[in-house]
Amino acid sequence: MTIACTLNHETVHIQTAPHTRLIDLLREGFSLTAAKAGCLTGDCGACSVIFNRTVAKSCLIPGFRVQDSTIITLEGFAKTDAYKDILNGFAAAGVVTCGYCDSGKILTMEAILAKKPRPGSRKEILAELRGIRCRCTEPESLVAAVLAIADIRQRRLYGRRG
Numbered sequence: 001m002t003i004a005c006t007l008n009h010e011t012v013h014i015q016t017a018p019h020t021r022l023i024d025l026l027r028e029g030f031s032l033t034a035a036k037a038g039c040l041t042g043d044c045g046a047c048s049v050i051f052n053r054t055v056a057k058s059c060l061i062p063g064f065r066v067q068d069s070t071i072i073t074l075e076g077f078a079k080t081d082a083y084k085d086i087l088n089g090f091a092a093a094g095v096v097t098c099g100y101c102d103s104g105k106i107l108t109m110e111a112i113l114a115k116k117p118r119p120g121s122r123k124e125i126l127a128e129l130r131g132i133r134c135r136c137t138e139p140e141s142l143v144a145a146v147l148a149i150a151d152i153r154q155r156r157l158y159g160r161r162g
């Protein structure tokens with residue numbers, strides 16, 4: 001089948017089998033390799049993309065669901081000021097990146113703050129972060145990063161703290 005979708009703000013077409021995973025379409029069809037093939041079972045988040053405005057695991061999305069969808073990969077998101085907010089928040093909270101877990105960590109944090117620019121309690125943030133795995137960062141540092149990014153974004157957008 002030929003699939004049409006919007007990928008990183010451009011209309012694209014690709015020939016694929018209906019059950020080919022989105023991660024394979026991205027990596028092999030479009031040479032977009034920021035989403036990594038980790039567990040391929042929906043547990044690690046390394047394959048995350050923004051799919052129809054929600055963070056989603058591309059290893060769980062079959063080709064037939066991609067028709068008419070809107071996808072933003074980390075490569076596309078990396079061109080935004082929102083991405084810079086996240087890197088600055090990581091630096092403030094001592095959170096590292098490794099190239100493997102980045103799509104999950106960065107796009108999940110963006111999804112948390114898109115939903116709630118003033119993040120909720122520590123417990124709520126930890127619940128939102130459940131879908132990603134980073135072996136080298138304590139959960140508390142990830143919570144601190146979400147809070148730091150929220151502050152940085154509020155200052156960039158409104159010139160004040162969140």
Ligand code: FES
Nearest residue numbers: 038039040045059
């Ligand atoms: S590779 Fe998709 S969640 Fe792990």
Ligand code: FES
Nearest residue numbers: 098101134135136
């Ligand atoms: S920084 Fe990527 S797994 Fe921890």
